[in-house]
Amino acid sequence: MNPLDGYLPYLLNRAGARIATAFCEEVRPLGATLQTWRVLAALHERDGRRMGDLSETTSIEVSTLTRLVDGMEKKDLVSRRRDAADARAVTLHATPAGRRLTRRLLPIAERxxxxALAGFNGAEAEALKAALRRLYANMEALEKPRRQRG
Amino acid sequence: MNPLDGYLPYLLNRAGARIATAFCEEVRPLGATLQTWRVLAALHERDGRRMGDLSETTSIEVSTLTRLVDGMEKKDLVSRRRDAADARAVTLHATPAGRRLTRRLLPIAERxxxxALAGFNGAEAEALKAALRRLYANMEALEKPRRQRG
DNA sequence: TCCGATTATTTGCATTTACAAATAAATGAA
DNA sequence: TTCATTTATTTGTAAATGCAAATAATCGGA
Structure with missing residues (x-):
């Protein structure tokens, strides 16, 4: 086994890249991209999120997200609203067309x-997910300080 | 727990993104990027790799890799050679400056x-890595057919 | 109330990226 | 040997990306 095969960030990246590439290719015929799916999935989980929230949830940098959302708005997949409670903020909402696309993407995402988890039993799959959540939490220590948090 | 927190590709992506972002930022003062690190690490493991091999190892698309290598060559970190055995292919070699940079990056990468694995015991860490290798192998089924392979 | 500091988002701009097409070389069958 | 096919890399080009600066609104203290 090569040294890289024992290096966690490498294993993480190549696994993620493989899923991402295949998914991208598969949803392209539907007029979707991986990034639009990420936004739609985040809104499916909770509609009306702010840009910053969406950025954190999707791991898409805010300025990139702004332009991605511009495009999704043009396609009538989502709509921006000024947040009533705080006019600095913008909330994003899936449109009916956005929800229709989400419903088409969900089964693909499930597949x-x-x-990815073929051959894993329930406990193994859950252990992997738990480990990834721990890892993510561990990495917060090296995050660029945004707000104070902890 | 939100639905996304149970979705593996999401967990994988956000963990990878967090490591990537932090690493990027940290190596920037050294004049390096995450992608140059990936190339150097692959060459550190085995020097003289072909572009295609490097692309597969680093998960960097070949045409992107070509231009990345252009830049690394300009910085005298690597050099291209025509493969003696097959003149279609190019092999890539770390230069002394490239190896010096690699030596500076290695301890950062180790950190x-x-x-990332803080709080994991040896068995947990190895289980995570093994799971990621399995997952990567599982995803090969959905790969765009390159050569025949299995 | 007013103002400086903070927070949320967008915009400017240079790079990076990816798909598709082009180039270049090897391979194998006729 | 010749040529069509396959393989390896690069190039054309448009889109995506990310940092830094700009804009816009809130907040809290004087």
């Missing part, structure tokens, strides 16, 4: 999870 | 592994 990716199934394929 | 990322340590931070």
């Amino acid at each position: 990716y999870e199934t394929v | 990322y592994e340590t931070v």
Whole structure:
């Protein structure tokens, strides 16, 4: 086994890249991209999120997200609203067309999870997910200080 | 727990993104990027790799890699050679400056592994890595057919 | 109330990226 | 040997990306 095969960030990256590439290719015929899926999935989980929230949830840098959302708005997948409570903020909402696209993407996304975890039993799958959540939490220590947090 | 927190591709992506972002930022003062590190690490493991091999190892798309290598060559970190055995192919070699940079990056990379896996015991860490290798292998099924492979 | 500091988002701009097409070389069958 | 096919890399080009600066609004203290 090569040294890289024992290096966690490498294993993480190549696994993520493989899922991402395949998913991208598969949803392209539907007029979707991986990034639009990420936004739609985040809104499916909770609609009306702010840009900053969406950025953190999707791991898409805010300025990139702004332009991605511009495009999604033009396609009538989402709509921006000024946040009533805080006029600095913008909330994002899936439109009916956005929800329709989400419903088409959901089963594809589920299939990716199934394929990725083929041969894993329930406990193994849950252990992997738990480990990834721990890892993510561990890395918060090296995050650029945004607000104070902890 | 939100639905996304149970979705593996999401967990994978956000963990990878967090490591990537922090690493990027940290190596920037050294004049390096995450992508140059990936190339150097692959060459550190085995020097004289072909572009295609490097692309697969680093998960960097070949045409992107070509231009990345252009830049690294200008910085005298690597050099291209025509493969003696097959003149279609190009092999890439770390230069002394490239190896010096690699030596500076290695301890940083090691620290990322340590931070990421803080609180994991040896068995847990190895289980995570093994799971990521399995996952990567599972996803090969959905790869765009390159050569025949299995 | 007014103002400086903070927070949320967008914009400017240079790079990076990816798909597709082009180039270049090897390979194998006729 | 010749040529069509396959393989390896690069190039054309448009889009995506990310940092830094700009804009816009809130907040809290004087």
